[in-house]
Amino acid sequence: MTESIKKKRTGVLLVNLGTPDSPSVGDVRSYLSQFLNDPRVIDIPWILRKILVNLIIVPFRAPKSAKVYKELWTEQGSPLIIYSERAAQLLQDELDPSYKVHLAMRYKNPSIPDVLEEMRKANYDRIIVVPMFPQYASASTGSALEEVMRVISSWWVIPELRIVSQYYDHPDYIDAFVERGSAYNHQEYDHVLFSYHGLPERQVDKVYGEGLCTDRDCEHEITDENKYCYKATCYATTRLLAQKLGIPEDHYTVCFQSRLDKKWLEPFSDKVVIDQAKKGAKKLLVFSPAFTADCLETIIEIGDEYQELFEEHGGDKVQLVESLNDHPLWIRCLKDLVLMA
Ligand SMILES: C=CC1=C(C)c2cc3[nH]c(cc4nc(cc5[nH]c(cc1n2)c(C)c5CCC(=O)O)C(CCC(=O)O)=C4C)c(C)c3C=C
Numbered sequence: 152m153t154e155s156i157k158k159k160r161t162g163v164l165l166v167n168l169g170t171p172d173s174p175s176v177g178d179v180r181s182y183l184s185q186f187l188n189d190p191r192v193i194d195i196p197w198i199l200r201k202i203l204v205n206l207i208i209v210p211f212r213a214p215k216s217a218k219v220y221k222e223l224w225t226e227q228g229s230p231l232i233i234y235s236e237r238a239a240q241l242l243q244d245e246l247d248p249s250y251k252v253h254l255a256m257r258y259k260n261p262s263i264p265d266v267l268e269e270m271r272k273a274n275y276d277r278i279i280v281v282p283m284f285p286q287y288a289s290a291s292t293g294s295a296l297e298e299v300m301r302v303i304s305s306w307w308v309i310p311e312l313r314i315v316s317q318y319y320d321h322p323d324y325i326d327a328f329v330e331r332g333s334a335y336n337h338q339e340y341d342h343v344l345f346s347y348h349g350l351p352e353r354q355v356d357k358v359y360g361e362g363l364c365t366d367r368d369c370e371h372e373i374t375d376e377n378k379y380c381y382k383a384t385c386y387a388t389t390r391l392l393a394q395k396l397g398i399p400e401d402h403y404t405v406c407f408q409s410r411l412d413k414k415w416l417e418p419f420s421d422k423v424v425i426d427q428a429k430k431g432a433k434k435l436l437v438f439s440p441a442f443t444a445d446c447l448e449t450i451i452e453i454g455d456e457y458q459e460l461f462e463e464h465g466g467d468k469v470q471l472v473e474s475l476n477d478h479p480l481w482i483r484c485l486k487d488l489v490l491m492a
């Protein structure tokens with residue numbers, strides 16, 4: 152092979168959010184502390200963040216979250232890691248040997264600095280970074296990419312670098328969730344929820360130079376102005392899914408879960424679950440398209456907590472649609488993102 156047609160050796164870095172090292176209170180405390188001290192996650196002045204996170208949220212939340220993580224934990228570990236590792240391995244199997252797939256977590260392990268150090272030593276011609284978050288949010292994608300760039304910017308040799316920042320409308324991502332959803336007949340459910348991870352409204356507004364998200368029509372259209380607005384991309388993903396699944400507009404609701412305080416994106420998923428039960432709904436089908444791997448937010452929050460809430464208010468069944476995990480179309484989506492980067 153001549154030098155000119157030699158394939159570029161490419162390191163692919165998949166990044167997911169991360170999970171505690173174990174469900175012990177100490178490890179959950181350490182995870183929450185790293186996560187919530189991130190200025191892209193709790194975006195308030197440094198001193199207020201230190202007081203709020205280290206003296207209030209983490210001490211109170213860690214023991215409660217640890218209990219929940221104990222319920223979630225399997226013999227192999229946390230589902231988020233297990234599914235992300237599986238996806239990374241399947242992607243590796245799909246790519247030719249000039250590509251090497253690595254997996255890192257934004258918080259805890261395997262950490263971005265440790266994995267990037269392995270990648271630095273491998274001396275790749277180029278590195279492609281693919282966050283496992285289809286919709287851009289500064290608290291997820293932005294934070295992962297900032298950390299990657301922080302580490303790489305200190306290297307003496309900086310290889311060719313490609314970054315994927317979002318893919319909320321990628322046809323394979325959409326079709327993967329459509330296939331997951333097709334395992335259930337939505338007509339047998341009283342209502343369908345598309346429940347996305349929540350965000351403070353303030354963080355959503357920050358993607359705009361001027362004005363607020365509520366000044367725009369983010370629930371109905373994507374434009375050059377709002378294409379990085381998390382709310383706009385969540386609604387865009389939903390429109391594509393609902394259209395392909397044939398779910399009429401009056402049969403579904405877009406909602407946002409896991410809020411830390413009141414000024415987060417609305418409607419809140421738990422309130423929608425209660426309202427549906429009060430209206431007499433007995434069966435709900437819930438998609439959670441912001442998560443590409445099942446995790447605490449899907450398995451416990453939707454699968455267990457919303458189930459309990461729904462029953463308490465007269466409903467019967469909250470059916471969670473499994474996340475993408477190791478779905479072949481999800482792997483095809485990742486492959487396409489890598490090849491097109
Ligand atoms: C879509 C991706 C995510 C965004 C955006 C996001 C923003 C965000 N999250 C918190 C607070 C918490 N999130 C927690 C868990 C969690 N969050 C995501 C993804 C996004 N978060 C995932 C995949 C998970 C599950 C991790 C797992 O181990 O399974 C938690 C920890 C759990 C708990 O104690 O309840 C917190 C806390 C904020 C504040 C935020 C944006 C401002």
Ligand SMILES: [Fe+2]
Pocket residue numbers: 348409
């Ligand atoms: Fe979160």
Ligand SMILES: [Fe+2]
Pocket residue numbers: 355363364365367369377380381382383
């Ligand atoms: Fe918006």
